[in-house]
Amino acid sequence: MTKKNAFYAQSGGVTAVINASACGVIETARQHKTAIGKVYAGNNGIIGALREELIDTGKESAKTIAALKHTPSGAFGSCRYKLKSLEQNRAEYERLIDVFKAHNIGYFFYNGGGDSADTCLKISQLSQTLDYPLQAIHVPKTIDNDLPLTDNCPGFGSVAKYVAVSIREASLDVASMCDTSTKVFIMEVMGRHAGWIAAAAGLAADSEADGPHIILFPEIAFDRDKFLKRVQRCVKKYGYCAIVASEGAQYKDGTFLADAGSKDAFGHTQLGGVAPTLATLVKDALGYKYHWAVADYLQRAARHIASGTDVEQAYAVGKAAVEMAVAGKNAVMPAIVRGKGKRYTWRIEEAPLAKVANVERKMPRNYISADGFGITDKARQYLQPLIQGEDYPPYRHGLPVYTRLKKVLVPQKLKTAFRV
Amino acid sequence: MTKKNAFYAQSGGVTAVINASACGVIETARQHKTAIGKVYAGNNGIIGALREELIDTGKESAKTIAALKHTPSGAFGSCRYKLKSLEQNRAEYERLIDVFKAHNIGYFFYNGGGDSADTCLKISQLSQTLDYPLQAIHVPKTIDNDLPLTDNCPGFGSVAKYVAVSIREASLDVASMCDTSTKVFIMEVMGRHAGWIAAAAGLAADSEADGPHIILFPEIAFDRDKFLKRVQRCVKKYGYCAIVASEGAQYKDGTFLADAGSKDAFGHTQLGGVAPTLATLVKDALGYKYHWAVADYLQRAARHIASGTDVEQAYAVGKAAVEMAVAGKNAVMPAIVRGKGKRYTWRIEEAPLAKVANVERKMPRNYISADGFGITDKARQYLQPLIQGEDYPPYRHGLPVYTRLKKVLVPQKLKTAFRV
Structure with missing residues (x-):
């Protein structure tokens, strides 16, 4: 296996636990040094790739990366930016490939919701269309809880x-x-x-x-x-x-x-x-x-009152994404699967991105009471385990200690700038 | 010392920790059984006294009373109701005395802010004017932090x-x-x-x-x-x-x-x-x-993120109020006094209610930066210790467990109703 670098980006509205997924990605990548070289993160999401603004996560200490697990917001910056189709804006995709090539990036981890799943799918297809070997894994995240194939969405x-x-x-x-x-x-x-x-x-x-x-x-x-x-x-x-x-x-x-x-x-x-x-x-x-x-x-x-289950799952999807990448997967998403027993259990499974992108999961009507003003027992059974557990951040002087990154940018290699 | 019953009421806007003061009052009163008989609480504040709706706190278990310490809101009910002066509404005061007499109440604990301090002072003076022996102690509470003589206000x-x-x-x-x-x-x-x-x-x-x-x-x-x-x-x-x-x-x-x-x-x-x-x-x-x-x-x-210092102080003023009552005090308020050292310390002292009532403590101008848009170091030094410490409530199924009272009303003894 040739060693390749990885690119990770946060996308769309941030959450209390998206950084826990980042932590899962980076910590796990650091454990797979034979397959994964550096982990670069997009400064402000995918825009960071287009602008060739890559944050070198290797410059952040193990302690800082671990602290991401209890830090809300998008520590690397996020953005609302949807890539058009390859036909509509080929230049954008070519730019991405140029940046990825220049920095020997072979793994693409995209941490977001529905729109990001679609972008991630498009990028996973670049391997064929633009003849550049790239594995794209989507890391689920959205407070809207509307991604399909996963029992619930981290955040x-x-x-x-x-x-x-x-x-x-x-x-x-x-x-x-x-x-x-x-x-x-x-x-x-x-x-x-x-x-x-x-x-x-x-x-x-x-x-x-x-x-x-x-x-x-x-x-x-x-x-x-x-x-x-x-x-x-x-x-x-x-x-x-x-x-x-x-x-x-x-x-x-x-x-x-x-x-x-x-x-x-x-x-x-x-x-x-x-x-x-x-x-x-x-x-x-x-x-x-x-x-x-x-x-x-x-x-x-509100990371101060984050769900323990949510934090664990956010970390787990980040970890699983890297493991899937190392196992050679492309165009997949780690999905949370609920166990069938009465006691709540969950595990991570692989979901094909083609079935995730552009599919919105609606709340079932039988989660809402007949009069339309409340929730049913079915809704309670589904929702209750998701808020289970408290995962308090550390405090200093009465306030939660949230980490800050150094955000050291990798020297640019391309001669051209790209306006987004 | 003749054994007398106590009356406790919550007044004005409730807080995350006013029930911690109630807990301090009731637990301490239970330790002074030779001086204090029953502790009655006003159902919905002072209105409960006027209506002769007295909650018998003796019907609540030690466990329930202890749980008040981590339960937000006013567990006995609160109200916004300011008594007029004795001259303006003598009937109200006479009614209070009637209710207190009927239930052998000799201690009056009023848990509130500036207006309540004023009411408490008026009631403390009833001993003389209406010839009924009553000790009135004000238990400070207000998120507005505007009571004088105390370093800060619980809540x-x-x-x-x-x-x-x-x-x-x-x-x-x-x-x-x-x-x-x-x-x-x-x-x-x-x-x-x-x-x-x-x-x-x-x-x-x-x-x-x-x-x-x-x-x-x-x-x-x-x-x-x-x-x-x-x-x-x-x-x-x-x-x-x-x-x-x-x-x-x-x-x-x-x-x-x-x-x-x-x-x-x-x-x-x-x-x-x-x-x-x-x-x-x-x-x-x-x-x-x-x-x-x-x-x-x-x-x-937001009891889930209450300040540890605040919870302790709220309990302490409740406890001190009962101790002051037992020591024979009248028309006083337990005040929080900040120690002079660099390390934050505090103790409870007695403040005369006459100097508390109708005095509003303003924020010093030197707590606000010169440009008017921020706070100064002086403000930080004052404020920081007050948010120090986390005091998390217990959780069940992912949610904080807040206690509910049985609120057993004492049988009424007066023949007349009183409309407020």
């Missing part, structure tokens, strides 16, 4: 845990003051196309009386009257109503609640904010005192 | 830790994607009148390059141009700009940024949201892609 479990913990805490807060104060609390969570994250918040309720009492999913068309009736019923029955709203909550015609036409003082359309939109709705129709929260990036960056 | 340290951890995490998230995505992130935090909480977020930055790059305090008049210039400078210098805005951020004329006149689709004024207001401002003036978060109740309920 999701930690957001799930964050939202469930947060709404459990906030619900208790509201419950204790609802007699004379706030009666309706709304927490907005991520998930523009699917309600996986919103569903996870449902884990916080051990009984019907617990918050969240209402969950709004993008999958269920928002019905103003039905919603308001339910809010009123909860307030009458429990004294308060805790609501979790997906940012993707929408009307029957597909209009997002968040785009419901709010204007600022200057008359400009104000973007975003399902939570304030719902709050206004409740206030106007029912007159209840409300509060609302928008977790936004806090939820996907 | 604040945990919010401080939450906001510092959250902005550290979110800043890393934004930093890793700013090359092609979000450039400005705004996190809104509580603090309508003082910037203590916003200031605490500043602890997240170890250097000038770290987020938060800009903090907006209620104490510093908002200057649109200066703010926008600073945002632009940060984006140019660091690639992104992380902002923490106090909900109380305001213009020179005292108008809150959050009340800047946003209208919803129906033309109604939309309340709240410094963060979205600033985001729109940035977008319109500079065109940067933004994201924003509003932590709202999540921050004050």
Whole structure:
């Protein structure tokens, strides 16, 4: 086996555990020195390859690399950048191959979601079309939990845990003051196309009386009257109503609640904010005192409350990706497979990238209760193990210690720059 | 010493650690059985006394009471209810005395902030004016950190830790994607009148390059141009700009940024949201892609990331309150006193309630940097010890286990109801 260098890049929205996958990739590559030479990481994702900005991970100590396992965000930088098809932008692919050739790169690890799986697949095909030997392995990551063939996606479990913990805490807060104060609390969570994250918040309720009492999913068309009736019923029955709203909550015609036409003082359309939109709705129709929260990036960056299962799995897919590469695989993705027993178990298996790219996994309708406002036992059984376990980062002076990389760039070898 | 019962009530906005104070009160009272008989808690605060809804804490097991130490919110219920002066509403005070007499209550523990200290003082004076022997002790609690005579207020340290951890995490998230995505992130935090909480977020930055790059305090008049210039400078210098805005951020004329006149689709004024207001401002003036978060109740309920110091101090003031009562004190508050040494130490001392009530402690101007956008070393020295230490709650199935009380009400003895 000829020794080749590896290229690793982070893609799309970052998570609390994507660096744990990076850690898995780099630590495992370091154990396969006969097959893998250097591990280069793209500075700001695939753009780093196009610009020939390669971070030499060899310049980072073993301790720093190990600390990636407990550091949120994308330590090497990430980007939202989708490669067009080979026909549409051949120059981009040729540039990639030029960079890979110049740096003797034979392994391509792409850590991302659906779009990245597609890019990774395209690159895996370059071996044939551009006659350059390259093994491309996709490392799954997305808080959206929408990749097919894998039981779940690294990154999701930690957001799930964050939202469930947060709404459990906030619900208790509201419950204790609802007699004379706030009666309706709304927490907005991520998930523009699917309600996986919103569903996870449902884990916080051990009984019907617990918050969240209402969950709004993008999958269920928002019905103003039905919603308001339910809010009123909860307030009458429990004294308060805790609501979790997906940012993707929408009307029957597909209009997002968040785009419901709010204007600022200057008359400009104000973007975003399902939570304030719902709050206004409740206030106007029912007159209840409300509060609302928008977790936004806090939820996907919350490494301090990461799911232990998620951290382990994120590391495992990184590790498995390298092992698959060393075993000669191409165009595959390490997928998480759930064991069949009652006790939760999981293992990593190989999934063909051709079946992953451009396939979006939707949340099954039977995960949402018949009334559309909650989750079913089936959903609980699926979701609960994913938030299991606490994996606390180290602290210093009361704050989590997150690592910083030196990010030493490899000297450029190409004479041409590339504008992305 | 004649054995008397005790009454304990939670008041105002709840916190992650107010139940730790309740735990301190009840556990300590149980150790003083010769002086203190039963401990009754007001159902929903002082309203519970007026309505003669007294929770018998003796019906809760030692294990449940111990679990209060790691349970956020107000386990007995809290309320926003300020007693008027004796002259203005004598009936209310007479009702209180009736209830206290009927249940042989000789100790009054009131767990709250500034308004509650005032109420507690008034009640302490009832001994004379209404000729009923009663010792009233105020147990400090407020995330606003604005009580005088105490170095800090239980509840604040945990919010401080939450906001510092959250902005550290979110800043890393934004930093890793700013090359092609979000450039400005705004996190809104509580603090309508003082910037203590916003200031605490500043602890997240170890250097000038770290987020938060800009903090907006209620104490510093908002200057649109200066703010926008600073945002632009940060984006140019660091690639992104992380902002923490106090909900109380305001213009020179005292108008809150959050009340800047946003209208919803129906033309109604939309309340709240410094963060979205600033985001729109940035977008319109500079065109940067933004994201924003509003932590709202999540921050004050976040027991999962409570400050160890805060939990200890919250317990200690509850414990000390009972000890002061047993020692015959009246109209006092256990205050936290900081040691003079370089290493952080603290102890509890007695503060006269007359000097606490109706005095608001402001944040010193020298805690805010000269440019008005950050905190000084002096502020760091004050704030850092308050977020020190992690005190994690127990977990089950991936979620924190927070205790629920049985809340067994004491049989009513009075024949009359009282409407509040």
